[in-house]
Amino acid sequence: MKISAVIPVLDEEESLRQLYDEFVAAVSAADYSYEIIFLDDGSTDGSWDVIQQLSAADEMVRGIRFRRNFGKAAALHAGFQVAQGDLVFTLDADLQDDPAEIPRFIEKLEADGIDVVSGWKRVRHDPWHKVLPSRVFNWLVSRLTGVKLHDHNCGFKCYRREVVSELRLYGELHRFVPVLAASQGWRVGEIEVNHRARQFGRSKYGVRRIAKGFLDLLTVYVLTGFRQRPHHLLGAIGLASLAMGIAWLGFLTVWRILSHQLDGMEEMHLHEKASFFYSILLVLFGGQLMSMGILAEMVTANTSRPEDSYSIMEETCIAASEKGAEGKESDGDAGEE
Numbered sequence: 001m002k003i004s005a006v007i008p009v010l011d012e013e014e015s016l017r018q019l020y021d022e023f024v025a026a027v028s029a030a031d032y033s034y035e036i037i038f039l040d041d042g043s044t045d046g047s048w049d050v051i052q053q054l055s056a057a058d059e060m061v062r063g064i065r066f067r068r069n070f071g072k073a074a075a076l077h078a079g080f081q082v083a084q085g086d087l088v089f090t091l092d093a094d095l096q097d098d099p100a101e102i103p104r105f106i107e108k109l110e111a112d113g114i115d116v117v118s119g120w121k122r123v124r125h126d127p128w129h130k131v132l133p134s135r136v137f138n139w140l141v142s143r144l145t146g147v148k149l150h151d152h153n154c155g156f157k158c159y160r161r162e163v164v165s166e167l168r169l170y171g172e173l174h175r176f177v178p179v180l181a182a183s184q185g186w187r188v189g190e191i192e193v194n195h196r197a198r199q200f201g202r203s204k205y206g207v208r209r210i211a212k213g214f215l216d217l218l219t220v221y222v223l224t225g226f227r228q229r230p231h232h233l234l235g236a237i238g239l240a241s242l243a244m245g246i247a248w249l250g251f252l253t254v255w256r257i258l259s260h261q262l263d264g265m266e267e268m269h270l271h272e273k274a275s276f277f278y279s280i281l282l283v284l285f286g287g288q289l290m291s292m293g294i295l296a297e298m299v300t301a302n303t304s305r306p307e308d309s310y311s312i313m314e315e316t317c318i319a320a321s322e323k324g325a326e327g328k329e330s331d332g333d334a335g336e337e
Contacts, residue, residue, distance in 0.1 A: 008075035010041045012200070035085060097119070097196075109189075112187075155174075160186075173219070179224060245281070
């Protein structure tokens with residue numbers, strides 16, 4: 001079995017050699033062949049020099065350097081494109097992920113017959129302002145997507161190569177790879193992993209990441225649930241808005257008629273009611289959403305590829321069966337001769 005390690009790097013010069021040594025020791029002890037793919041995502045320190053030195057000393061180490069910082073999703077996608085192992089691991093380069101856990105990932109993958117194993121940092125050695133938002137975020141992701149993982153944010157994961165070759169990552173979608181995989185029918189599980197405190201450098205986590213994470217969660221929710229049928233989302237919201245607006249306008253209209261005809265009832269003027277204008281806004285908003293849904297369906301129909309709407313688990317060998325049929329026909333012909 002060959003293992004590929006895809007490791008995004010951003011200013012982690014001091015940790016790369018130790019990470020390499022620990023990874024090689026872990027896979028060698030388990031008698032696995034390996035390759036390590038370092039993705040330098042615009043580092044400004046000496047990370048690339050270290051990667052070049054490791055690559056020169058070990059032919060199974062490959063380095064890819066971006067011209068600037070493009071983000072972790074871009075780095076992972078580039079690594080997935082060139083990975084050749086039967087299993088693909090993703091690790092952070094800051095030494096907080098322990099390569100000694102790799103055999104446990106493989107054991108979980110094979111024992112449960114699953115396709116993706118995500119790490120769960122039950123005990124985290126991070127500051128509270130990083131842990132608390134992460135737990136809230138993980139709870140929301142599990143609730144909205146139905147993929148029940150304790151730690152969607154953990155960068156330590158294991159995939160069958162067929163999984164990563166099928167996924168397309170961009171933006172900040174690296175947090176949601178198990179969700180994207182599950183939406184295609186791949187089986188996802190998790191194990192607890194040893195989380196270590198950062199030894200060198202500083203965390204790349206910032207306040208902006210919280211806002212980006214929640215926006216990306218909405219993106220993933222739409223992509224996994226409505227990518228091939230956007231009108232089901234936009235149209236449903238638009239239809240609800242349209243129905244509420246029309247219903248309230250109908251109520252106000254009946255009220256206006258009754259107030260005009262019944263004695264003793266104060267006459268009501270529609271233009272004096274704020275709810276009248278709110279109802280009109282609901283009708284207009286609903287109509288716009290339904291129109292956008294139809295346009296989105298037209299764009300989807302003209303730009304999506306048919307193979308994006310399904311994922312093939314296995315196939316029978318059609319070519320072999322056709323060859324066998326041809327052989328039988330030729331045998332029959334020879335007998336007739």
